[in-house]
Amino acid sequence: MLMKVEELNRVLYVDLTKKDIKVKDRTDLFDAYLGGSGVAIKLLEEECPTGIDPLSAANPIIFAVGPLTALYPTASKTVAMFKSPLTGNLGESHCGGRSSMAIRLAGYGAIVITGSSDILLYLTIDGDKVKFRDASSIGGMDAQTVGRILREAETGSGVRTIIRTGRAGGKLVRYACAVSETYRHFGRLGLGAVMGSKNLKALVISADKSVEIPKGKRKEYRKVYDEIQDVVVESDAMKKYHDLGTAGKLYEMNKLGGMAYKNLESASAPEEIARELSGENFANKFLSRRISCSHCPVGCVHLASLRELYAPGYYFKTTTIPYDNEPIYAVGFMLGMEHAEDCLRMIDAVDTVGMDIMSTGVVLAWATEAYGKGLITKAHTDGLDLQWGDVSTYLEAVEKIVEMPTEFYQNLAMGVEHASSVYGGQDYALAFGGNEMPEYHTGIACYINNLTGARHSHLDSAGYTLDQKLIGKEFSIEEVVKSLIAEEEWRQILSSLVVCFFARGVYTSERVVKAMAAIGLENWSPEKLEVVGREIHRAKMNFKFREGFDLAKLRIPKRIFEVPTPHGLLKEEDLRKAIEIYGEIISAQ
Amino acid sequence: MVKKLAVLDVNKCIGCMECMFACTRRVGRAGFDKSAIRVRSAGGIERGFVVVVCRACEYPPCAKVCPTDALRVRKGGGVILNKDKCIGCGFCAQACIMGAIFWDDELDKPIVCKYCGDCADYCVHNAIGLVDV
Known part of the structure; x- marks a missing residue:
């Protein structure tokens, strides 16, 4: 079945309590915020009441994909948003696999799941057909087994995603994840526990549509497509990530003394x-x-x-x-x-x-x-x-x-x-904003990133990369904070387009505008992207503040000041100063 | 020289589906609904992938069962579909044990590989390619 580029605006609302669905036209959101993180935070604002228990039926789960999904290479992520049961605040997790392709080609830009089922369910979304299915027989099963069973029980082999939880989701482990295609994850911040609290074991989403390239645009589209494909294939990222994969940098990071x-x-x-x-x-x-x-x-x-x-x-x-x-x-x-x-x-x-x-x-x-x-x-x-x-x-x-x-x-x-x-040992409890830390002990930037990033994820602003660039250079804390904010703002655009961060070098703002124009989405410019990136970032931060996030109250484990980084020992006063500057900048703009 | 598409090394396939996207892109669409090639896991990704594509048989079973001669045997192997003659009976798809005749639900007619090689152009790992018949 054929759909138009603009039909990304279709949002599927699934009510698990009433076992009911609706499809709404949300052109308003997709026109203004692209898709992915931008649309998801707006849907979260609408659907998540202030101060709710993340494990109550009131917590929504939002999945969103973007305008480039299925149309260009590497626009292959799905953004999930929810209130995190781990941090009690913004939950945002990204996953690849077949998830974004399947959601887009099932005919949706986003899926909003609300309520809670009285029995354990899994959902099948086969294009326009949505079914609530009894998952009693797969309750308490591990993620791989659930995948194997649903793979055989459901149709759509090869063009579908199976997003499921393991046992930890049902047991409400606050950092339970959701797994797709056996080896990819909505890893961070506890989506699996939220699914568990809703009695939702899995989603099987199958693609059955394609997107029509506007008739006058086909030549231009193919040209831009080929340009992007060539840049992806010839980029350093291609070799780096294909050869040894992300594990390729572990040894060097350890040698640097940032592990x-x-x-x-x-x-x-x-x-x-x-x-x-x-x-x-x-x-x-x-x-x-x-x-x-x-x-x-x-x-x-x-x-x-x-x-x-x-x-x-x-x-x-x-x-x-x-x-x-x-x-x-x-x-x-x-x-x-x-x-x-x-x-x-x-x-x-x-x-x-x-x-x-x-x-x-x-x-x-x-x-x-x-x-x-x-x-x-x-x-x-x-x-x-x-x-x-x-x-x-x-x-x-x-x-x-x-x-x-x-x-x-x-x-x-x-x-x-x-x-x-509960037990003490906070000095060496390595969580930032409630989220357990990534590997990096590279300098001040990685910790500003951990503390101020909207997801408390190293991928929010890649502070570890900035730290490495700054080795041997003079810099002020203010410059570092500004640079991290700019990076996090731009990454909102990438995650709203749902472009994989590994391809961030490919999707420059000019190329994003070109790619959008070639599919008939003409009203974008690098300047507008910059403004919207900032707006999305602030919307996420505003959600956090609404839910009680307080920069002044961030706990910083002492351990990070006791072990030298490649930049030497860090000082708490510098980090506190950075957080203060961060607060001033984001409230001013 | 007449060409056909071949799976050169299925172990190099990473399951990216770029071939499937490329095939449907020929007709100005992003998706798979016009694709004459399909990649799926061989029963779980850990077992690798299966690339289902027309093998351009010398004596194609699909053509043998076509009641309207809509499938003509191509010189050197494989078939050429004459859509005007096709009544959408689906016998060809049943006859192909490779499962390489796909179905166009819009037209209710088969999708048959044209051996154009667009898919192979986008296979950066060289799992598939055009070869001489």
Whole structure:
């Protein structure tokens, strides 16, 4: 079935309480805010009442794609927005796989899910046909198994996305994730728990339409398409992300001294550990296949194959496990793993239960240090002797976070901010704005990013990149803050177009305008994009302030001031000053 | 020289679907509904991908079962569809055990590969390509 470019304006509203759907024309939002993050924050403002419990039926889930999705390479992300049960504030998570292609070609620019079902459901969205299906028989199942069952039970093979939760979602682990296409995730900030609270186990969304390129535009479209394709293929990103993938930079980051190791006991692991956990080692020993999101020629997704003897009598199993930079940091470097195999086992275990691996790694790293310092004991850990690098104990701990046999694990399942508020050890509880930290200990910019970024994600403003650029240079805190704000504002445009951040070098503002014009969306200019990027960023921040976010009250764990960065030791007063400047700038503009 | 499309190395396929998009793009659309090529996982992505495309058979079963001679055997293999003659019976799609005859729901007629190679032009990993018949 054919649809027009403008039909991105169709928003599917699904009410899980009433098992009812509506489709509304939201041209108003897509014209003004493109799609993705821009449209999602506006829908969140509309649908999420102030001060609600993120795990109540009142919390909406919004999925949004963008105007370039299915039309140009690498516009392949889906933005999910919700109120985060981990931070109690803005929840925004991005995922690739087949998700954005499927949503767009099912005929929607966004999907809004409200209410809560009385029975466990999964949704099938097959173009215009939306069905509520009983998921009782797949409740409590892990994410891979759910995918396998729904793959066979439902139609649309090859042109669909299956977004599902694992056990952690149903158990309301606050950092439970949603998984799509087995190896991609809406990882951060707890979308899986929100789905769990709604009794929504999965969504199967199948494409059945195509978008018509306006008749007078076809030549121009093909020309711009080819230009973008060529730039993507010839870019450094292509080689970098296809060859070793995101894991390719781990070794260098460690060498630079910007890698949080063992709960940031230091910012660099010993050389032999860094070699063992390097992208090169993973590729040489375990890489079995590289795959890609829909409409992206890069193929950055790296899958490892791990063959293990798991029972006496030659019982072997071979597991396919996705690996990336952040997972290797979180359950490799952060937990002091000495073997790449152990890191893969942990990634697999966390993926199986369906938790955000970054949060899980940081939570366990804190627990290990707190246990080592005697703050928590075996009575808390249900008998586990948490030690760096002890993979079998960590694997048991992952299970216990999901099953919560003791109050301690109930607290761990609420994140490190919460757990440390109960047991102490806040000085080394490495969360910022309530979200567990990424690997970077590169300088002041990465922490300004962690603290002020709307999602408290390293991808908000890429402070770690700025830190590296500034090594050996003179700079003022104000310059750093301004530069991070400008980056975060521009990234709102990319995430509203749902262009993968890995292709950010390809989609310059001029090229975005050209790409839009070639499909008949003519009223954009680089200047307008800049203004709208800022507007979207402020809308997200306003949502945060509405929900109680306070820059002055941000907790900064002392640990980050105790370990030298590549720029030397950081000072709390500098970071506080930066936060203050940030507050002044965003309230002024 | 007559060409046909071939799967050169399926292990190089990353499942990006650029070939599928390229095929439908020929007719000014973004999507797959006019695509004569399809990539799907071989039962879970860990097993890799299957590229379903017309193999340009020398004695094409699809043409053999066409009741109206809408599918003409091409010199060197494969078929050429004469849409005017096609009554949309679907026998061709049933006869192709590769599943390489796709269906156009709008026209209710088959989608048959034209061996133009547009899809291969966008396969940057060289999983597919045009080869001489």
